[in-house]
Amino acid sequence: MSRLLYILPVTILFLNLSACGDSGQKNKDTSNSGDNIPNANRITISKTQFDGESMELGGLSLQNFPVEVEVTGTIDVPPQNKAIVSAFIGGYIKRTPLLIGNKVKKGQPLLTLENPEFVQMQQEYQESFEQLNYLKSEFERQKSLVAEKITSQKNFLKAESEYKRNLATYNGLREKLKMLNISPENVQKGILVSEATIFAPIDGSITKVNISKGMYVSPADDIMEIVNTDHIHLELSVFEKDIMKVKKGQKIRFKISEASQEYYEAEVYLVGTSIDSDSRTVKVHGHLHDDENHNFAVGMFVEAAIITSNKRINALPNESIVNQDNNQYVLSLISEGNEGYIFESQVVGVGDSYNGFTAITEMGDLKLSDRVVVKGGFNLLSETGGSDH
Structure with missing residues (x-):
């Protein structure tokens, strides 16, 4: 009986040592394997390439974005x-x-x-x-x-x-x-x-x-x-729920969607005081800026946004956002050395664009302190096929 008790601990000790040895070898192999597998989202370029593409680095910054009331209307003239x-x-x-x-x-x-x-x-x-x-x-x-x-x-x-x-x-x-x-x-x-x-x-x-x-x-x-077009104006229809936000002097951005995607500027001049019983809208009269330099025609349909206030949002320059495969990417800097730069493509969520900046609504893995490519990123991602590098 005593002999049996002696043999059992020795056997268990041997098995434990063998298991530890196998585990260590397995971990070592896994570690070595990870060092050799490249990150699929990383891009390496030389300083010569960076300068040749006129690339620039920058970062997130707080920018003013307008809070807008979206409306529709027409180009019109006074009676x-x-x-x-x-x-x-x-x-x-x-x-x-x-x-x-x-x-x-x-x-x-x-x-x-x-x-x-x-x-x-x-x-x-x-x-x-x-x-x-x-x-x-x-x-x-x-x-x-x-x-x-x-x-x-x-x-x-x-x-x-x-x-x-x-x-x-x-x-x-x-x-x-x-x-x-x-x-x-x-x-x-x-x-x-x-x-x-x-x-x-x-x-x-x-x-x-x-x-x-x-x-x-x-x-x-x-x-x-x-029709005398010496004084054309915007005749906008604002829904009842939004009319309390609209005041004289507020800026208006509008576009002629059937003719161009270019935005033009106007200003709220008169706000109606009665609601149309059928559409539940109020008429708002806007004066155009620089209308003599544009070939506006009376009756044109417009899509407009009345800027009622502003909010500050983290944003990046428009050129730093690359749209590929229905995703929006930015290139964040991982490291910088004598031999060049290493970037990683990050998927982000974007919002409105205003004054050359695009709001970042979802950061993903991007950090506030990260430096990103703010110029030249589109060509770099295009050459490497988006995120499949």
């Missing part, structure tokens, strides 16, 4: 800068020389209408004019006679009534002729015309032409539209 041209009295189009895009000045002839009624109106005016002098003289004569009690009050009242009725007819026809741009003075001289010219009511450009030669137009028809 007084838009005119619908129509005819006071219907007629047939005789001349219409202008096309969409033509610029016109206020008072410039736009088109000519022809209608026999124009002649009839001038005849009625001429007759009224001729009668007016006689009726006025008769009225003055009866007035003197009734004062001297030579004639009856009835005769005086009759003369007065006829004179005033004719005077009203005369004045009414005179105003109608003026509205048709027919000279009453010429009609009084016996010069009658069968045409009426319509003139431009404002300066601007022709944006609509709804007529052709020989066509009949009535007073209800819109013949042309003229």
Whole structure:
């Protein structure tokens, strides 16, 4: 029994020593193997390459980013800068020389209408004019006679009534002729015309032409539209939930999404005080900056952002973010020596871009103190195939 107890501890000791030896050898082999496997996300370049690519190093910094209210709207003009041209009295189009895009000045002839009624109106005016002098003289004569009690009050009242009725007819026809741009003075001289010219009511450009030669137009028809773009503005629709944040003087960034991705600047000038019951939005009027240097057209649809405040966020220059395979990478510096640089590609989450910087919303393995490539990183990652190095 005692012999058995002696042998058992010796056997256990031997087994333990063997196990320790195997474990040590295994750990040694694993350690050596790890030293020989390169990091797949690391890139090594020489100083010559670094300088040749004009690469630069930098780091994260706190930048001001706007807090924005996103809205939509249109390019528009004030009501007084838009005119619908129509005819006071219907007629047939005789001349219409202008096309969409033509610029016109206020008072410039736009088109000519022809209608026999124009002649009839001038005849009625001429007759009224001729009668007016006689009726006025008769009225003055009866007035003197009734004062001297030579004639009856009835005769005086009759003369007065006829004179005033004719005077009203005369004045009414005179105003109608003026509205048709027919000279009453010429009609009084016996010069009658069968045409009426319509003139431009404002300066601007022709944006609509709804007529052709020989066509009949009535007073209800819109013949042309003229728009003066000397003062174009933004007409934005802001949702009810956001309107309390919007104030006069706030900056606006906007783009014409159908035409360009370029952003333009404007400023809140007027904030509406009533809510549209259907869309639950409030109108906001914005003044454009430097609008004379851009070919904006009235009616263009805009996507805009009203900057209501600012926030500070860790950010990197735009050029330091490389987008590959639906991921955003930055190259962080691991080491720097005489022989060159070692970088590691890091996946990060990004937010908005503003003033040349992109917000970093998810750091991943990137640290605040890390130095990263802020210029030239795109070419380096492209040459090495993104993260598969």
